[in-house]
Amino acid sequence: MKIAVVGAGAMGSLFGGLLADAGEDVTLIDVWKEHVDAINARGLRIKGISGDRTIEVNSTTDPGKVGPVDLVIIFVKSYDTAEAARDALPMASDETVFLSLQNGLGNIDKIADAAGKHRIIRGVTAQGSTMMGPGEIYHAGLGPTVIGELDETSTERIKRIGKAFNHAGIHTEISSNIMGALWSKVLVNVGINPLTALTGLRNGELLDHPEIRQVMKRAVEEAMMVAQSLGIEMEFDNPVEKVYEVAEATAANRSSMLQDVERGRKTEIDALNGAIVELGRQIGVDTPVNETLVAAVKGLESVRTGA
């Protein structure tokens, strides 16, 4: 399969690297020139849980040079999705599938605006990866990946992609409730990420504060109300307990949003709690806790990024 990965950060490089190592024809596309140059000069180095290796894989900053591909995997941060989807169009034929494995809500709509909804497959992954430097990533976790057609059908194209992923060692299942899987992950992030970003606490430390546990609960309950109004079927019965469990299981982690804030980068708050607020507004569900978290994170972000 000819594959372009748009957004070759830690996760995009991991997926692209593993697929290339399994024989797929992969190009990693990213704006970070040092990373692209390092991969082209010395290969992509993957260390960590799946063993140390150096993988030959094409990389470029220019999607115009790639030519038509069968699969575009979108792995940019959600605030860059609209632009990434537009930039990917020259690589797409009518048969090309756009697979979003990104965090958060709203990415499908942004890709659909550029490429049309019929070309999109959504995925959710619990793989873990960290950028170590140009051309080098650390494969930190081997969690499952699920992918699904938006109309919940099982198609030849999704089976083909699932097969390629599994063949590359990316354990992947095809879901007939991909929106439920996506929202389930979003709910966990909604409960954990902004509170870690605002406080500097590690995931597990959130649970030490009764006031914070209560706010996690309320943030997730608001998101549940929105999800239910939209007819989303969640993967677990008690999302609040699930959020506490994940915080406990990842106790020592600094959430991605906390890391973004600490490094003076934009966060994905708009695609998480911000999407809950916006969807809630559209359907008439009040979300005061999420509104407060979004406002505070945006203010903090503006100070830290100097924007």
Add this chain to the structure above:
Amino acid sequence: MKIAVVGAGAMGSLFGGLLADAGEDVTLIDVWKEHVDAINARGLRIKGISGDRTIEVNSTTDPGKVGPVDLVIIFVKSYDTAEAARDALPMASDETVFLSLQNGLGNIDKIADAAGKHRIIRGVTAQGSTMMGPGEIYHAGLGPTVIGELDETSTERIKRIGKAFNHAGIHTEISSNIMGALWSKVLVNVGINPLTALTGLRNGELLDHPEIRQVMKRAVEEAMMVAQSLGIEMEFDNPVEKVYEVAEATAANRSSMLQDVERGRKTEIDALNGAIVELGRQIGVDTPVNETLVAAVKGLESVRTGA
């Protein structure tokens, strides 16, 4: 009048210093030994808006050594009020008045637990003062001070105190709605302080973010609901507009709560938004925005103070 100021920080030192300079018999009491020693060795230095001067005034770390006084002015941070009131008891006779000029809610109850409610007068001040170092403060603002009996009557003792304050250049009025004055100040702090502390934004910068303006509005509206349920009569008709006005008028300021967080000190969140949440819970008013702000500030505080 024989006066003890309990909590000789920037504000306590200002009031005590001005009263001593006007001929009152003042003792400044504080746990900060360097400050106490500097005042005893070289006098209290006041610079700023009311002119530069050095004032001879007694200072001690030990309230047990002061002897009976006519007036105890409580100026400690609100989380130290209970202890300060107990420590002040040896200085009190039946005639002694306890005047709290502190920020926030809950201080009256804590002083009443130790000294009895009949001895308490509440005050609110818009004077501004900054600690420059041991024995030295900067008088930054000359705003009005109001004091009032809790039963809204005009008494001889409150007139005596008001006269002494005005004589010392502290412009003071006697209010028959001191709780309204106190809550009016609290509402402004509720809207501004936690959002500055969480984000690092200056007061005026809050207004640049539409999401933050909206959360300021909701935080203040929740507090208004609680105030109305408690029968408090606010000083201004539109508290939300008032909060925006104050943020604008103090645009360049870093709020006291932001300063506390930056210096790794405990904040007064419990006496501000925390009191709104707690009172709301007692009377059945839901306060999700304030709950969220309290939880986030407490988490941040725990990281910054290392508690």
